[in-house]
Amino acid sequence: MDIYFYNTLTRKKELFKPIDSKEVKIYSCGPTVYKDATIGNLRTNIFQDILRRVLKYNGYNIKHAMNITDVGHLVSDGDEGEDKMLKSAREEKKSPMEIAEHYTKLFFKDLESLNIETPEIICKATDHINEMIEYVKKLIENGYAYETSTAIYFDVSKLDKYPILSNLNLEDQKAGARVNIDEEKRNPYDFALWIKAPENHLMKWDSPWGKSYPGWHIECSTMGQKYLGEQFDIHTGGIDLIPTHHENEIAQSKGKCGKIPARFWLHGEYLLINGGKMSKSLGNVYLMKDIIEKGYDPLVYRLFSYSSHYRNKLNFTWEGINATAKSLERLRNGYQTHLQGTDDVEDKIINEFESKFHQAINDDLNMPLAVGVVWDVVRQEKKSPKFAKLLEKFDTVLGIKIQQKVSIKQDLPQEVLDLIEQRKQAREQKDWAKSDEIRNLLESMGYEVKDTKDGMEVK
Numbered sequence: 001m002d003i004y005f006y007n008t009l010t011r012k013k014e015l016f017k018p019i020d021s022k023e024v025k026i027y028s029c030g031p032t033v034y035k036d037a038t039i040g041n042l043r044t045n046i047f048q049d050i051l052r053r054v055l056k057y058n059g060y061n062i063k064h065a066m067n068i069t070d071v072g073h074l075v076s077d078g079d080e081g082e083d084k085m086l087k088s089a090r091e092e093k094k095s096p097m098e099i100a101e102h103y104t105k106l107f108f109k110d111l112e113s114l115n116i117e118t119p120e121i122i123c124k125a126t127d128h129i130n131e132m133i134e135y136v137k138k139l140i141e142n143g144y145a146y147e148t149s150t151a152i153y154f155d156v157s158k159l160d161k162y163p164i165l166s167n168l169n170l171e172d173q174k175a176g177a178r179v180n181i182d183e184e185k186r187n188p189y190d191f192a193l194w195i196k197a198p199e200n201h202l203m204k205w206d207s208p209w210g211k212s213y214p215g216w217h218i219e220c221s222t223m224g225q226k227y228l229g230e231q232f233d234i235h236t237g238g239i240d241l242i243p244t245h246h247e248n249e250i251a252q253s254k255g256k257c258g259k260i261p262a263r264f265w266l267h268g269e270y271l272l273i274n275g276g277k278m279s280k281s282l283g284n285v286y287l288m289k290d291i292i293e294k295g296y297d298p299l300v301y302r303l304f305s306y307s308s309h310y311r312n313k314l315n316f317t318w319e320g321i322n323a324t325a326k327s328l329e330r331l332r333n334g335y336q337t338h339l340q341g342t343d344d345v346e347d348k349i350i351n352e353f354e355s356k357f358h359q360a361i362n363d364d365l366n367m368p369l370a371v372g373v374v375w376d377v378v379r380q381e382k383k384s385p386k387f388a389k390l391l392e393k394f395d396t397v398l399g400i401k402i403q404q405k406v407s408i409k410q411d412l413p414q415e416v417l418d419l420i421e422q423r424k425q426a427r428e429q430k431d432w433a434k435s436d437e438i439r440n441l442l443e444s445m446g447y448e449v450k451d452t453k454d455g456m457e458v459k
Contacts, residue, residue, distance in 0.1 A: 003058060003362045005234075006311060008242060008265040009165060013364055016264065018233045023061045025232035026051070027224040027262065028119065029241055032069040033103040034088035037110055039286045039301060039316065040271035040278050044238045046302055047268040047310040047365070049116040051236065053397045054361045064119035065227045070100035070126050071203050072214040079151065079182070079192040079215065086202055096203055100126075110288045113298035115399045121227050125219040129205050132214045132222045135256060136193045144255030145193055148184035152194040152209060154251060157187050162251055165265060166243040191248050193218050217248035224261055225253070235262035239269050272315045291321065295427045295456055299400045300325045306367040306398075318428060328400060334378030335391050335402045341383025350386055353377050357394055374398065416447060420458055423449075 003016040018024045028048050031037055037045075052062055075081035085096045092099060111118065125132075136152055139145040144158050156162045192215040197204035204211040224232065230253070237246060246265065253261040270277075273284040291301055304324040308314040353373060360370035374394055377387050395402040419438055426434040439449045442458065450457040 001058070001358055001362055003054070004364055005264055005266055006364050007263075008267050009260070009263075011167075014264070016233075018060065019231065019263070023063055024055050024234065025228040026062065026064040026119075026234045026236065027220070027228055027232060028064065028066045028235075029220060029237040029245065030066040030068050030122075031103070031107050032073040032084050033100045033107060034073075034084040035103060036287050036289075037107050038278060039288060039291070041238075042110055042114060042288065042301075043271045043305055043314065044236075044268040045111060045116055046114060046305045047266075048236050049114075049399065050310070050361075050365050050367060050397065051234070051266065052117055052119075053399065054365055057358070057361065057397050062120065063228065065121035065123060065223060066119040067220055067223055068100075068104055068122060068124045069216070069219065070096070070104075070124055072125055072219060073216045079195070083203060083213070089202070100124075113288055113292070114302050115299060115401060123223045123227065125214065125223075126203075128219065128223055128226070129214070131226055132218050133194075133205075133207050135218060135222045135225075135252070137208065139193065139252065139255045142255055146186065147209060148182070150182070150184065150196055151192040151215075153185060153190040154193050154248070154255065155186055156189050156191075156251060159251055159254060162189070163243065163247040164260075165247050165250060168243060191215065191217065191251075193252070217245055217252060220245070221249050221252040221256070221261065224249070225257075230257045230261070231259045232262055234264045234266060236266045237268075239267045242267060268310045269313050272313055274317055275315055286316070294318075294321075295424060295451060296321060296325050297328060300328050303328050303331075303371075303398075303400050306371050309368060310365055322424075322428065331374065331378055331400070332402055332404055335388055336405065338378070338380075338383050338391065339385055339388040341385060341387070343382035343384045345380075345382055345384040345386045347386075350390055353390060354393070361397055370394075370397070416442065416445070416458070420456065424456065 004013050005016050006013045026048075031041065052064060055062060071083060071085055073084045075084055075087060083096075085099055089096045089099045094102075108118070136145060139154065140147075140152070143155075145152055145154050147153075194207065194209060194212050194214060196210055196212045201211075201213070204213050224235070235246065235249075250260050253259055272278070273282075273286070276282070276284075278285055288298060288301070292298055300321060301324075304316075304321055305314060307320070307324070353376065356376075357370055357373040360366045360373060363369070374391065377391060377394075380387055391402055419442055423435055423438040423442075426432075426438065442449050448457075448459045450459075
């Protein structure tokens with residue numbers, strides 16, 4: 001069955017055919033490991049995981065590389081400010097290496113909790129300093145880069161077109177985050193490939209240009225080419241990376257080998273919080289641990305992310321999460337009901353549902369439509385193990401562990417179920433006194449209550 005993806009590069013949905021008929025090569029921009037990944041960051045990782053799973057569903061092998069940025073990402077998306085790693089190290093009174101190790105572990109813990117597959121290749125920026133230096137040297141040799149007293153810059157005027165991914169008109173852009181006013185720059189939009197380090201800079205390496213460190217964009221160009229070749233199939237990331245990071249990756253690749261590194265560019269949209277932006281000042285920066293601490297199965301957030309297409313904004317609310325938690329329970333219960341069913345179902349019906357699901361996921365990862373097909377199967381009047389087996393197949397894409405039995409038994413008395421729901425709400429509102437009061441009441445009624453990472457268990 002044909003697969004179609006919306007390609008940011010061409011601004012249209014295109015038929016996908018990999019360079020190698022059997023293996024799809026993907027590069028994904030990973031985290032800058034200077035702080036916790038937010039649920040907004042992780043929405044992008046969920047979208048990237050769905051991409052992997054859909055390609056596997058279609059029979060492809062995957063070679064997927066993801067970087068870990070542990071140096072070079074400045075607090076501005078341009079060439080100004082200090083390195084994010086150094087800023088975090090100073091604030092937390094740790095070394096940059098300690099910061100990187102700590103937040104890298106937390107990031108992969110979050111991926112595991114969301115049932116996100118680990119890419120085949122994980123590559124750290126600091127492990128590829130020599131390769132990056134060679135890349136910059138080649139850009140200078142090819143006439144696309146020049147040295148100043150502070151850095152090695154990429155000369156965008158040497159390109160036939162820049163930018164080509166965001167399609168912005170540079171003449172209409174004001175000096176801002178991307179345009180550092182540096183009198184030594186040949187052009188205001190030239191960006192730093194390599195930065196000469198001040199004497200007290202903690203992260204610096206020997207190079208032909210003295211003690212220095214890489215710019216943010218050079219790492220992905222270097223590692224993408226090293227592990228996937230001069231041109232690969234798909235490059236992914238969040239929509240915020242289009243006008244800066246990804247634009248400059250393309251520029252670097254064209255300067256070194258004359259090719260755009262990826263044929264398809266896929267980007268995930270922003271996560272909103274209660275209809276607005278997520279920000280520290282508003283106190284609405286949520287992490288996976290916030291969802292887990294409220295007693296929700298982490299996969300509730302994964303299922304919640306399917307309520308909107310990856311190219312559309314998704315609005316996060318706790319009401320939405322609570323509703324999705326109930327949906328996840330119903331899906332898992334529906335699976336169990338079919339598994340224990342005895343009705344016979346024609347193969348024709350199974351094939352029709354499978355075809356609808358397959359068409360949905362192959363149409364630019366249309367998960368809202370695909371989940372609709374899943375619900376149609378769960379709600380079938382006939383209860384059959386054939387439907388359960390089909391749901392298991394669908395879950396190779398969904399990744400919601402549909403076979404997992406729900407922790408709260410649905411045959412509990414309604415009075416107990418009502419108390420459980422009240423306790424859930426109390427925990428969501430951080431009313432711990434009321435939560436404990438309901439727990440004590442349930443225990444006095446002869447029920448054992450346990451709070452686990454997968455939610456509340458009542459026996």
